[in-house]
Structure formats: C-alpha cells, structure tokens
Amino acid sequence: MANPTEPTASPMIDRHGRTISYLRISVTDRCDLRCRYCMAEQMTFLPRSALLKLEEIAIIAERFIARGVRKIRLSGGEPLVRRDVGELVHRLGRHLGAGLDELTMTTNGTRLAQYSGELAASGVRRINVSLDSLDADRFRHITRHGDLAQVLGGIAAARAAGLAVKINTVALKGLNEDELGAMLGWCVAEGHDLTLIETMPLGAIDEDRVDRFLPLTTVVDQLRVDFPLVRDDHRTGGPARYWRVEGTATRLGLISPMTANFCDGCNRVRLTTEGKLYLCLGHDEQVDLKAALRNGGIAALDASIDQALTLKPARHDFQIAAGAAPAVRRHMSVTGG
Ligand code: SAM
Ligand code: SF4
Numbered sequence: 161m162a163n164p165t166e167p168t169a170s171p172m173i174d175r176h177g178r179t180i181s182y183l184r185i186s187v188t189d190r191c192d193l194r195c196r197y198c199m200a201e202q203m204t205f206l207p208r209s210a211l212l213k214l215e216e217i218a219i220i221a222e223r224f225i226a227r228g229v230r231k232i233r234l235s236g237g238e239p240l241v242r243r244d245v246g247e248l249v250h251r252l253g254r255h256l257g258a259g260l261d262e263l264t265m266t267t268n269g270t271r272l273a274q275y276s277g278e279l280a281a282s283g284v285r286r287i288n289v290s291l292d293s294l295d296a297d298r299f300r301h302i303t304r305h306g307d308l309a310q311v312l313g314g315i316a317a318a319r320a321a322g323l324a325v326k327i328n329t330v331a332l333k334g335l336n337e338d339e340l341g342a343m344l345g346w347c348v349a350e351g352h353d354l355t356l357i358e359t360m361p362l363g364a365i366d367e368d369r370v371d372r373f374l375p376l377t378t379v380v381d382q383l384r385v386d387f388p389l390v391r392d393d394h395r396t397g398g399p400a401r402y403w404r405v406e407g408t409a410t411r412l413g414l415i416s417p418m419t420a421n422f423c424d425g426c427n428r429v430r431l432t433t434e435g436k437l438y439l440c441l442g443h444d445e446q447v448d449l450k451a452a453l454r455n456g457g458i459a460a461l462d463a464s465i466d467q468a469l470t471l472k473p474a475r476h477d478f479q480i481a482a483g484a485a486p487a488v489r490r491h492m493s494v495t496g497g
Contacts (some may be wrong), residue, residue: 272314442476
C-alpha cells in the first residue's frame with residue numbers, strides 16, 4: 161500500500177468552491193450516556209465487525225492531512241469509550257506541526273480524569289466538553305444516567321493537564337433554559353469558553369424535538385441583560401458565530417443551524433466509525449471510504465474522496481416542525497457532532 165502521507169495529493173475543493181480543511185471523525189457510535197435530545201433510551205449500535213480498525217482510521221486521516229486537512233476533531237458517540245482511542249490520538253498527534261495544525265476532541269467528560277494527561281502528551285491543546293446542566297438531578301435527567309460530579313472532575317483534570325476547555329451546551333426549552341445564564345457565569349468564573357447549540361433534527365429519539373427547541377436569538381437577548389456581550393469576529397469555518405464577555409477571557413459561541421444558516425463557508429467533512437464519509441450533517445450523500453481503502457488502497461481512497469467533493473451539498477435544510485420526521489435518520493452520534 162502507498163504511503164498515505166506522500167505529498168502527491170491534490171487539495172480538496174468542492175463543487176461550490178469551498179476548500180475542505182477540517183475532518184471530523186466519529187471513532188465509535190457507542191456512548192456511556194443517553195442524552196435525551198441525542199439518543200433514544202434503547203439504541204442499537206453497530207457490530208464491532210462493521211467498524212473501521214484503528215489502523216484504517218489513521219490511514220484515512222493521514223490521507224486527508226496529505227490532501228490539505230489542517231484540523232481533526234475526534235468525536236462519537238463518546239470517543240473515550242473506544243479502548244484504542246489513546247493510540248489513535250498519539251499517532252495523529254505526530255502530524256501536528258507537520259501538516260496538521262490542530263487535533264482536538266468533543267467528549268462528554270466522563271472519562272477525562274483518566275485520559276486528560278494522555279491527550280495533552282499527544283499534543284491535544286483544547287477540547288470541547290458537553291455539559292447541559294450544572295444541577296446534578298437535572299444533569300442525570302437529561303443524560304438519563306450521568307453523574308455530574310464525575311464530569312466536573314473530568315473537566316478539572318483536563319484543566320490541570322493544561323487543556324483549554326470549551327463547554328458545549330444544547331439549549332433545551334423546559335429543560336435548561338432557565339440555567340443558561342448560570343452556565344455562562346460559571347464558564348466566566350472557571351475560564352472556559354461556552355458554545356450554545358440549537359437542537360437539530362437528527363435521528364429518532366423518544367420525544368418530539370419541537371417541544372425542546374429554543375431559538376438562540378432569544379437566549380442571547382436574555383443573556384445580554386446580565387452579561388456585557390460584544391461581537392467577536394472569530395471564525396472557524398464552522399457554523400458558530402461568536403460573542404465575547406467583555407472584561408473576561410470567555411468567548412460565547414452560538415451554533416444556530418435552525419435560525420441562521422452559515423453553510424457558505426463550510427470547510428468540513430465527516431468520517432463515521434463505519435468508514436462512510438458524509439459531506440453534510442443534514443444530508444445523506446456519502447461515499448464508502450472503508451470499501452475503497454480495503455479494495456483499492458490509497459488510489460481508490462483518493463478517487464472516492466474526489467467523488468465526495470462533487471456531492472457536497474450547498475447547505476443543510478433543517479426544519480423543526482411538530483411531528484416532522486428527522487432531517488436525516490442517523491443520529492448525531494453516528495456522524496460525530
Ligand atoms: N459524546 C460526545 C459529547 O457529548 O460531547 C461527543 C459526541 S456528541 C454527538 C457531540 C455534540 O453533539 C454534543 O455537544 C451534543 O450535545 C451535540 N448533539 C447531539 N445530538 C444533538 C442534536 N440532535 N442537536 C444538537 N446537538 C446535538
Ligand atoms: Fe452520548 Fe454525546 Fe450523544 Fe450525549 S450527546 S448521548 S454524551 S453521544
């Protein structure tokens with residue numbers, strides 16, 4: 161098999177002229193929590209035989225780096241429940257400063273006490289930790305069985321290991337809407353950034369998302385009453401738009417795919433744990449990189465990536481309406497949030 165890092169690769173530009181420089185990898189669809197907006201209580205996960213092997217994830221990621229990806233985020237499911245994830249982080253970390261600018265992770269934080277040191281030693285500098293409530297009972301309700309103290313301990317361990325932490329909070333009507341100011345206040349006190357996310361119609365869950373949908377436009381109006389928020393033109397090529405809490409180190413990000421669409425500058429693609437490359441969180445177009453790699457090596461992988469670039473949609477078209485089917489059937493945990 162050819163060396164996946166050989167620099168003969170061409171950059172990736174999609175049919176809408178967008179350069180792809182960001183790869184998200186869902187390393188497992190499994191999770192130790194069952195957040196109500198993300199998963200149903202009873203989930204059927206992929207058989208282990210269907211998953212990419214660690215070596216295959218690494219080869220695919222390295223080919224993407226050779227073709228111009230500068231940032232990789234590991235996600236899931238819960239990335240830290242995959243047993244060999246430390247090995248993957250270590251291997252990809254070797255590309256930092258040599259093609260790759262950033263290696264990062266989105267995690268629910270339950271295993272950060274165990275893994276933070278290893279992540280930092282492999283070159284990870286920043287992580288996103290999902291946290292939807294600072295009230296232990298409410299946290300348990302939203303996650304169905306999460307332990308808040310364990311996650312807060314994980315966040316403290318991450319900071320002690322030198323990792324910068326951004327908290328991800330999904331704004332949920334009737335569940336945590338009264339707590340978003342307290343969450344921002346806590347992030348300011350702890351020196352974390354905060355990103356608020358609108359709930360998106362991805363995969364079947366046990367409730368109707370319309371009951372939980374909270375537009376972030378109204379949330380920001382409320383937060384501005386208590387916090388001196390000033391616009392910040394920081395951009396990541398992603399859907400987030402930013403504010404800064406004046407006089408503090410905290411940046412507030414808003415991911416509002418339902419009330420605002422920022423797909424024009426989209427620079428990302430998503431690899432599932434099964435080896436499918438999805439071009440958009442909200443569409444079904446995909447190519448099978450596992451089959452390509454297994455059957456034809458790097459040349460076939462390249463050909464499939466090139467095909468994918470012709471399929472990337474211009475934009476998602478999420479809608480949340482009472483009783484409406486999800487925009488796509490797969491859960492966020494399959495594509496990696
Ligand atoms: N398990 C890890 C975690 O929770 O951080 C990583 C995977 S999780 C799918 C990634 C992010 O997606 C989390 O911040 C989560 O809150 C968010 N998420 C999951 N389902 C969502 C949905 N339907 N709408 C909006 N955000 C969602
Ligand atoms: Fe698991 Fe993350 Fe989904 Fe919660 S949001 S169920 S932690 S994958």
